[in-house]
Amino acid sequence: MSTDSPDDEHTIIQEPRLWRDERWTATVIKNEDDDGWAVAMTLAGEAEPALVGPWTMGRDKKNPKPLDAAAFNTLVKTASEVLRRHEQQLHAQLHKSLKVDTPDGRLEVLLDIVPDEDNPYALLSARDEHxxxxxxxxxxASFRLSESSASTWVENEFRRP
Structure with missing residues (x-):
């Protein structure tokens, strides 16, 4: 009889090779590339780990060092930083902006890419100084925002390029 429930995913576990809090799970795994060990950090609800890295051998030089609170907290911090950097990189790829000087003042021209799987597109917009x-x-979605393309769009009275 299985007692697994959706809440089991959020059960706090503190074992030598498995450590889980409300958000993260650290799993010590055999490193397939060599004789060592690795640790995988997975965010709750995600299928793939956010971070996989080498893990320290124990004193017997065969088994992994057990997880503990300090190691888990360091791993959470590192994995969270990896996710934050990934989100920043994705945002930078999807949202670009630059300034264009016009006779009427300075405009900010923005390009926001909408990565729809079936029909990706982008929105090109202009904002005034306010x-x-x-x-x-x-x-x-392939539109390239540059000072030249932005200036041309403004000079053409914001007609579709």
């Missing part, structure tokens, strides 16, 4: 959106058009 942050008010003054134009927006849909463009291909």
């Amino acid at each position: 942050g008010e959106q003054i134009a927006q058009v849909r463009v291909p």
Whole structure:
């Protein structure tokens, strides 16, 4: 009889090779590439680990060092940083902006890519010095935002490029 329930995923565990809190699970695993050990850090609800790294051998030089609170906290901090950097990189790829000087003042031109699986596209928009959106058009996701393309779009009275 199985007693697994959806809440089991959030059960706190503190074992030598498995350590879990409300958000993260650290699992010490055999390193397939050599005789050593690795640790995988997985965020609750995710299928793939956010971080996999080498793990220290124990005193017997055969088995892994047991997980403990200090090691787990360090691993959580490292894995969280990896996720944060990944999110920043993704945001930078999907959202770009630059400033364009016009006779009417400085505009901020933004390109926001919408990574739809079936039909990706981007929104090209312009905001005035007060942050008010003054134009927006849909463009291909492959549109390249540059000072030249932004200036041309502004000079063409925000018509679709």
